[in-house]
Amino acid sequence: MPAIPGSNAPFWRRAPKLILRPLDYFEDNYRRYGAVFQVGEGPPPSIYVADPAVIQGIFQADAAQFHVPPQNVGSGLTFLLGDHSLLLLDGERHRRHRRLLMPPFHGDRMRAYGNVICDLTAQVMANWQPRQAFNLRAAMQDITLRVILKAVFGLEEGDRYDRLRQLLSTLLEGLGTPFSAFFIFFPGLQKDLGPLSPWGRFVRIKAEIDALIYAEIEDRRQHSQPDRTDILALMMSARDDQGQPLSDGELHDELMTLLVAGHETTASALAWALYWVHWLPEVGDRLGQELDPLGSAPDPLAVASQPYLTALCQETLRIYPVAPTTGIRILSRPLTLAGYDFPAGAVLFLNIYLVHHREDLYPEPERFNPERFLQRQYSPAEFMPFGGGHRSCIGMAFALMEMKLVLATVLRHWELELAPGDSRPLHPVRRGLTLAPPGRLRLVPLAQRSPQPLALTP
Numbered sequence: 001m002p003a004i005p006g007s008n009a010p011f012w013r014r015a016p017k018l019i020l021r022p023l024d025y026f027e028d029n030y031r032r033y034g035a036v037f038q039v040g041e042g043p044p045p046s047i048y049v050a051d052p053a054v055i056q057g058i059f060q061a062d063a064a065q066f067h068v069p070p071q072n073v074g075s076g077l078t079f080l081l082g083d084h085s086l087l088l089l090d091g092e093r094h095r096r097h098r099r100l101l102m103p104p105f106h107g108d109r110m111r112a113y114g115n116v117i118c119d120l121t122a123q124v125m126a127n128w129q130p131r132q133a134f135n136l137r138a139a140m141q142d143i144t145l146r147v148i149l150k151a152v153f154g155l156e157e158g159d160r161y162d163r164l165r166q167l168l169s170t171l172l173e174g175l176g177t178p179f180s181a182f183f184i185f186f187p188g189l190q191k192d193l194g195p196l197s198p199w200g201r202f203v204r205i206k207a208e209i210d211a212l213i214y215a216e217i218e219d220r221r222q223h224s225q226p227d228r229t230d231i232l233a234l235m236m237s238a239r240d241d242q243g244q245p246l247s248d249g250e251l252h253d254e255l256m257t258l259l260v261a262g263h264e265t266t267a268s269a270l271a272w273a274l275y276w277v278h279w280l281p282e283v284g285d286r287l288g289q290e291l292d293p294l295g296s297a298p299d300p301l302a303v304a305s306q307p308y309l310t311a312l313c314q315e316t317l318r319i320y321p322v323a324p325t326t327g328i329r330i331l332s333r334p335l336t337l338a339g340y341d342f343p344a345g346a347v348l349f350l351n352i353y354l355v356h357h358r359e360d361l362y363p364e365p366e367r368f369n370p371e372r373f374l375q376r377q378y379s380p381a382e383f384m385p386f387g388g389g390h391r392s393c394i395g396m397a398f399a400l401m402e403m404k405l406v407l408a409t410v411l412r413h414w415e416l417e418l419a420p421g422d423s424r425p426l427h428p429v430r431r432g433l434t435l436a437p438p439g440r441l442r443l444v445p446l447a448q449r450s451p452q453p454l455a456l457t458p
């Protein structure tokens with residue numbers, strides 16, 4: 001079989017473009033070498049895959065076929081999430097944690113979270129003033145952080161909630177700059193040179209967050225409330241096949257993982273969706289026609305099942321997927337798929353962005369066109385913003401529900417427009433390991449749509 005084409009440029013030569021202009025980096029390689037290409041000196045080879053036939057085989061393969069990179073140990077991600085994070089676990093431990101974490105994220109639990117999401121969106125919108133532009137990413141992050149602290153941690157408003165909210169947004173804001181991605185890609189840069197140095201500041205904020213999370217876990221153990229429905233309560237009561245619960249350390253690391261994996265990603269997706277709705281008036285009009293008949297206080301599940309709203313969220317996640325590639329998969333043994341021989345040890349990156357921009361699947365891929373999702377069904381290897389297979393995103397149903405409810409709540413209550421400088425085509429920028437709209441993107445509230453003030457559920 002032919003060798004997999006590609007370039008053997010060393011990492012230090014590829015890194016600046018990969019870190020600072022990742023989409024150009026992917027597209028250049030795709031144009032030059034095709035849908036499966038390798039990069040770097042190897043061995044083992046690092047291989048990017050944008051061929052749905054290969055990706056389908058990988059999603060369907062046995063979990064034992066893959067492991068996660070050992071170099072993650074000691075990396076920026078381990079320091080942030082901890083050794084017990086689902087994102088960094090492998091084999092039997094990964095399977096056990098996934099089974100313990102999945103039930104709270106199951107689709108039928110979404111009704112319980114729906115009202116919380118609408119109420120917290122209303123809380124953030126209450127700060128908006130007519131004609132006063134606000135930063136879109138900051139506003140969406142404010143909503144998604146509140147949602148995660150309430151729905152995942154079950155935190156009630158108070159000192160711990162406020163302090164965690166402050167610290168987490170400072171920590172993740174610091175990690176969100178393209179510059180900070182160097183700490184993740186080059187763990188050797190993680191040097192604590194005192195409280196004013198970038199890494200030293202990070203270490204101190206992280207220590208305070210850890211203490212607050214452990215305090216919350218301890219309080220819950222002391223005052224157990226069996227009727228709680230938040231995700232932490234469900235995780236604390238879950239038992240594995242041997243009847244064992246998650247330890248405090250495991251609970252801490254998984255809470256950190258859910259916070260980091262679930263809050264920035266959804267905020268970026270929401271900021272993009274609101275950008276598209278206001279940049280393309282026909283998209284906003286069509287969405288309005290669908291949402292208006294639902295009335296002023298619709299059932300969250302009725303909102304979430306609207307077809308154009310669903311297609312709009314899908315197209316938002318297609319055109320600029322928040323995670324440009326899936327998590328890394330390393331082959332434990334050789335694999336042959338769709339005419340390619342992948343050797344044991346190969347490091348695979350399934351390239352979500354390139355799959356979502358294939359002309360054969362998505363004609364005019366650069367055009368934002370939600371209708372394509374109303375006209376055609378895509379397979380899990382063709383539309384994959386949440387990855388797939390045994391490592392697929394466990395927050396998918398939650399994130400989609402949150403996107404739809406926040407969008408519908410915002411658009412029902414406010415007439416908005418893009419700030420003058422932002423009314424133009426925008427391109428994603430790197431935020432840590434994810435891609436996001438430019439941080440300066442702003443919206444201007446014009447007028448409240450609903451005559452009555454926003455009511456919060458008591």
Ligand code: HEM
Nearest residue numbers: 261262265266269322323326327386387388391393395399
């Ligand atoms: C729009 C929002 C989101 C996007 C685009 C997204 C995307 C992804 C992707 C691409 C992966 C890697 C999948 C793979 O390697 O195949 C992933 C994994 C994961 N996501 Fe999400 N995610 C989102 C929201 C969330 C939310 C809300 C949560 C939880 C609150 C969450 C929790 C996780 C976890 C725990 C994993 C690791 C799964 C594992 O390794 O077994 N994500 N996500």
